[in-house]
Amino acid sequence: MRDRRATLDGGGAAPETGLRDKGNVMVTRGFVGRRQPPETGARLPPGQYLTQDFPILQIGPNPAVDLATWRFTIREGSRPIKSWSWDEFGALPRTRWAGDIHCVTKWSKFDTEWEGVTIDDLLAAADMSAPTAYLLAESFDDYTTNVPVADLLNGKAMIATRYAGAPIHADHGGPARLFVPHLYFWKSAKWLKGLRFTGTDTAGYWELRGYHMYGDPWREQRYIGD
Amino acid sequence: MSSATSEIEPAAAEPMVFRWHEAEVASVTVVTPHVKSVRLRCGIAGRQRAGQHVDVRLTAADGYRASRSYSVASVPDGSGTLELLVEGLPDGEVSGWFFDCAGVGDRLELRGPIGGSFSWDGPDGGPLLLAGGGSGVVPLLAMLRRRAEVAPNIPAALIYSVRTRAEAIALSELEARDRDEPNFSLFLRTTREGEGRRIDAAVVDAALARIGTPKKVFLCGSNRFASPAADLIAAAGVPPGIVRTERFGA
Known part of the structure; x- marks a missing residue:
């Protein structure tokens, strides 16, 4: 079991609060805003606010996922390369992560604790290296989202199976979800069933609907063109 | 397993860019003790599909900004x-400004409309089963307003769960639609007055019996409402692939 504290990539870069053109800024009369204490503000990407809840966002109902038949599959294009049953997956090396998560709907949650299998360990267990530079995360509800492989390696991401010391509840994507905390949380696909390596950066569910292809919260990449 | 990605709306596959547009408050009206109706004049008005949301951005005198999403x-x-x-929430940074401060002529910014997945228009067809908790009805x-204009023959039912009648948004409009529109039925559940009933299997069955087999189901509300509602709708035999949910925190 390895422990790793989060370091916030690009922390403090918050260009949105500095106005580019002072002469042309529209001020909303009477709006003061709820300023965060500096120690909170420094951890919040631009446009985000801190929540103590754990909001649940998804396109449809939770899919029924049965651990007895659960399989996690790595594919290159349509070709399966390696797959694991739930028990086999549970035997892979495990890593803990603690830090902050950021949702495109503007909430951030601090000091969350996750545990799972890093993509590095997953690929090592499959005795493979990434065959392409991009992949699509694929879920049991047929949700998909695209992530560059470089954003998943070197401990940056995992397949998480535990949150706050317990199995991840179905509402939060259990039994297993992708976990890529340095990108907006829609990239951390719930109810993950596999990773599909793709030759090109291929838009997933939300990316086809106007959301940003990359989704860096510190550059506020919410939608295409941001 | 039903497919979500097979139902991509053609329009949604087109590239789109959401940039900020200036908007001006055209009117503010009290709707319930906790909700105000805010009309905003903006260049993006008229582009929305029913069910979509917009992002609202407010800017303070020193340049500090806050933004939130609101259903249209x-x-x-x-x-x-x-x-x-807009529901006036105790800690609402943006909703608080709308609720306590906004007046005609005030300026802010909007972008969108956003969210093709949770949206409906006449060609999407029906029957339509809608389930909303509290402000999740918006x-x-x-969708009901659009349906009345373009496809009044599509059977539709709304299961609407609120604490009390006084807190129900647009109750008079919904009751008038229930009375006047032959193919629409309202199933109101008040959790803190009358019989104090939440959404349950009986009301889901009653709504489904009224409309027949739904083609689309839209479910919106807090997690406390949406989780049991999604389970009840699934238990009634509705295939998950036709259900779209939108939840908000707590």
């Missing part, structure tokens, strides 16, 4: 405005 209650009506129904209200 209105359908395109040629007025150049769109309607938000995008469903937009």
Whole structure:
């Protein structure tokens, strides 16, 4: 079991609060805003606010996922390369992560604790290296989202199976979800069933609907063109 | 397993860019003790599909900004405005400004409309099963308004769960639609008055019996409402692939 504290990539870069053109800024009369204490503000990407809840966002109902038949599959294009049953997956090396998560709907949650299998360990267990530079995360509800492989390696991401010391509840994507905390949380696909390596950066569910292809919260990449 | 990705709306596959547009408050009206109707005049008004939301951005004198998402209650009506129904939340940074401060002529910014997945228009067809908890009724209200204009023959039912009648948004409009529109039925559940009933299997069955087999189901509300509602709708035999949910925190 390895422990790793989060370091916030690009922390403090918050260009949105500095106005580019002072002469042309529209001020909303009477709006003061709820300023965060500096120690909170420094951890919040631009446009985000801190929540103590754990909001649940998804396109449809939770899919029924049965651990007895659960399989996690790595594919290159349509070709399966390696797959694991739930028990086999549970035997892979495990890593803990603690830090902050950021949702495109503007909430951030601090000091969350996750545990799972890093993509590095997953690929090592499959005795493979990434065959392409991009992949699509694929879920049991047929949700998909695209992530560059470089954003998943070197401990940056995992397949998480535990949150706050317990199995991840179905509402939060259990039994297993992708976990890529340095990108907006829609990239951390719930109810993950596999990773599909793709030759090109291929838009997933939300990316086809106007959301940003990359989704860096510190550059506020919410939608295409941001 | 049903497919979500096979139902991509053609329009949604087109590239889109959401940039900020100036907007001006055209009117503010009290709707319930906790909700105000805010009409905003903006260039993006009239582009929305029923059920979509917009991002609202407020800027303070020193440049500090805050933004939040709101469902659009209105359908395109040629007025150049769109309607938000804003609930005054105790800690609401943006909703607090709308609720306590906003007045006619105030300026802010909007972008969108956003969210093709949770949206409906006449060609999407029906029957339609809608289930809303509290302010989660707003995008469903937009769908009912659109349906009445373009496809009144599509059977539709709304299961609406609120604490009390006084807190129900657009109750008089919904009750008038229930009375006047032969193919629409309202199933109101008040959790803190009368019989104090929440959404349950009986009301889901009653709604389904009224409309027949649904083609689309839209479910919106807090997690406390949406989780049991999604389970009940699944238990009634509705395939998950036709259900779209929108939840908010707590």
